[in-house]
Amino acid sequence: MTTTAAPASARASTASPPGAWRLGLLRGGLEIKQFFRLREQVVFTFSFPVVFLFLFASIFHDHVGHAGVTASQLYVPAMTASGIMSTSFQSLGISIAVERDEKVLRRLRGTPMPPAAYFLGKIWLVLFTAVLETAILLAVGTACYGVHLPSDPGRWFDFAWIFVLGLTACALLGIAISSVPKSAKSASSVVVLPFLVLQFVSGVYIAIGTIPGWMLDIGALFPLKWLCQGLRGVFLPDSAMVLEQAHAWEFGRIALVLGAWCVGGLALCLLTFRWKNRRDG
Secondary structure (H helix, E strand, O other), rough: OOOOOOOOOHHHOOOOOOOOOHHHHHHHHHHHHHHHHHHHHHHHHHHHHHHHHHHHHHOOEOOOOOOEEEEHHHOOOOOOEHHHHHHHHHHHHHHHHHHOOOOHHHHHHHOOOOHHHHHHHHHHHHHHHHHHHHHHHHHHHHHHOOOOOOHHHHHHHHHHHHHHHHHHHHHHHHHHOOOOOOOOHHHHHHHHHHHHHHHHHHHOOOOOHHHOOHHHHHHHOHHHHHHHHHHHHOOOOHHHHOOOOOOOOOOOHHHHHHHHHHHHHHHHHHOOOOOOOHHHH
């Protein structure tokens, strides 16, 4: 008895469609390509925190008390934390709101692509830009402001989990807040304002010791304050702990707060995310 190979068309029709993970990788590559095609967006995204680091570190550069660090060195981890939140919370909050208003999300929802692939694509974009942003800021900090990269593997392990938890929490909050703007025109205002306020009450632009206690308590409710504190603990000497509100790095509390925001942010996304504007019914 002889057998014949199935026609190529038949084999193609029986093949299983790509899974969400593979489609997410492909979608991530597309998101990254689209990001780099907008040159103004690329320049603004990566230059904004570097310019602010240069300005603040140049204006405030004296030694800080008995902490063994300069004000310039304090700004490096703070601006790095701000850059991480900028590439996740701010970027996703605005871009998803614009895509929803322009009915891009509705069209994607009508395709066979699993919804998870869309979010995986955004995650790859956020991860790529956050890693690049962090590398640029740390390079500037070590070259210009005397920040020393850790030689202890334990510090790099701390950096890894702080980076991952902080980025995840901020990204989930960005997805959640993207449902707040009613249109693409209002997206920037809705997202940028709370981010700007958080930078002031979380120790990005102003030293922790000069911020009123009630403002610090508000900042402590959100991820950015803990992301800043964690990165200071990684890249600054232990003598700088005296500048913290609790006079300690509090890595355990940082893990708990950022982890809680990852869970809470995911819950917010599941409860609030919409594929179309409210006015579209």
